[in-house]
Amino acid sequence: MSTAIVRIVSELRSIVAAWRREGLRIAVVPTMGALHEGHLSLVRAALAKADRVIVTLFVNPRQFNNAADLAAYPRTEHDDAAKLATVGAHILYAPNAADMYPQGFATTVSVGGVSEGLCGTFRPGHFDGVATVVTKLLLQTGADLAFFGEKDFQQLQVVRQLVRDLDIPIEIIAGPTVREADGLAMSSRNARLSLAERNRAPRLAEILVQTARRLSSGESVQRALSLGRDAILAVGFSKVEYLELRADSDLAPLHTLDRPARLLVAAWLGQTRLIDNFQVPLPRAAALHQTAA
Numbered sequence: 001m002s003t004a005i006v007r008i009v010s011e012l013r014s015i016v017a018a019w020r021r022e023g024l025r026i027a028v029v030p031t032m033g034a035l036h037e038g039h040l041s042l043v044r045a046a047l048a049k050a051d052r053v054i055v056t057l058f059v060n061p062r063q064f065n066n067a068a069d070l071a072a073y074p075r076t077e078h079d080d081a082a083k084l085a086t087v088g089a090h091i092l093y094a095p096n097a098a099d100m101y102p103q104g105f106a107t108t109v110s111v112g113g114v115s116e117g118l119c120g121t122f123r124p125g126h127f128d129g130v131a132t133v134v135t136k137l138l139l140q141t142g143a144d145l146a147f148f149g150e151k152d153f154q155q156l157q158v159v160r161q162l163v164r165d166l167d168i169p170i171e172i173i174a175g176p177t178v179r180e181a182d183g184l185a186m187s188s189r190n191a192r193l194s195l196a197e198r199n200r201a202p203r204l205a206e207i208l209v210q211t212a213r214r215l216s217s218g219e220s221v222q223r224a225l226s227l228g229r230d231a232i233l234a235v236g237f238s239k240v241e242y243l244e245l246r247a248d249s250d251l252a253p254l255h256t257l258d259r260p261a262r263l264l265v266a267a268w269l270g271q272t273r274l275i276d277n278f279q280v281p282l283p284r285a286a287a288l289h290q291t292a293a
């Protein structure tokens with residue numbers, strides 16, 4: 001099966017309307033392309049729950065707070081379409097920036113609360129860009145279900161909040177973080193790592209797991225986080241933007257482990273910014289080795 005590429009929203013809407021007349025259930029998986037097993041796991045999960053799956057591919061300029069990051073973002077649409085055909089996605093919706101943001105576009109969706117802190121502090125404007133484009137993509141596709149990865153845990157919470165607040169009739173479903181065999185969370189940006197950096201990168205997940213274990217065995221939050229930061233720097237990361245413990249449900253800051261929590265990190269390895277997170281207590285002993293199916 002091949003995956004049809006659609007660029008124009010009116011064309012997408014006609015296809016979706018025809019599916020609706022047949023009573024089909026529709027899912028959307030928003031992406032910025034350069035697809036890897038993390039994305040494909042979401043597509044497979046969507047195919048298991050819906051009759052038709054739309055994958056969106058749009059490198060959204062509004063969510064990049066750094067021009068160099070936008071310029072370096074990988075663009076591999078041809079390969080992405082081939083991967084989607086293998087998995088069985090029905091449509092690749094890849095709109096142009098000029099159609100998404102025509103002259104005179106003047107609306108921003110800004111989500112309070114969960115957008116603040118963590119990546120919200122270090123990527124100013126990022127979550128406004130994400131919330132604006134996700135709102136558009138959900139409304140353009142009119143899907144019943146939308147799939148997002150836990151790798152971008154704060155983004156997932158931002159999307160849940162905006163869907164609730166704006167009464168968008170869609171169910172948000174989270175997929176677990178897919179990891180390389182050595183534990184590194186898959187990310188399109190991993191391709192920017194040099195060989196030496198790539199060898200070092202899995203230490204980030206290892207240190208998170210170690211920190212999660214320390215917290216579960218009664219270490220104070222302050223000390224566990226401080227040891228974690230030191231360890232990340234000691235293995236060669238140049239900067240830790242944040243290493244924080246937050247409530248799993250709403251990302252409220254936690255000073256004690258008194259409810260299900262999430263340990264979240266963002267750190268720089270050379271020129272590459274990596275993020276990762278784990279639930280605390282860890283859901284199961286082999287959490288680090290949850291690799292692609």
Ligand SMILES: Nc1ncnc2c1ncn2[C@@H]1O[C@H](COP(=O)(O)OP(=O)(O)OP(=O)(O)O)[C@@H](O)[C@H]1O
Nearest residue numbers: 031032033038148149151152177178186187188189
């Ligand atoms: N390793 C992963 N496991 C599960 N889901 C993932 C993974 N990586 C990305 N996703 C999810 O795929 C969707 C699209 O993400 P995106 O296209 O930004 O990919 P990415 O690899 O995260 O790229 P980036 O370099 O921008 O971080 C998001 O919902 C994201 O959370």
Ligand SMILES: CC(C)(CO)[C@@H](O)C(=O)[O-]
Nearest residue numbers: 030031032060130133152
């Ligand atoms: C959700 C998203 C596709 C919005 O541009 C992007 O932030 C991403 O790829 O995670």
Ligand code: BAL
Nearest residue numbers: 032063064126152155
């Ligand atoms: N994966 C989230 C999109 C971004 O980093 O801009």
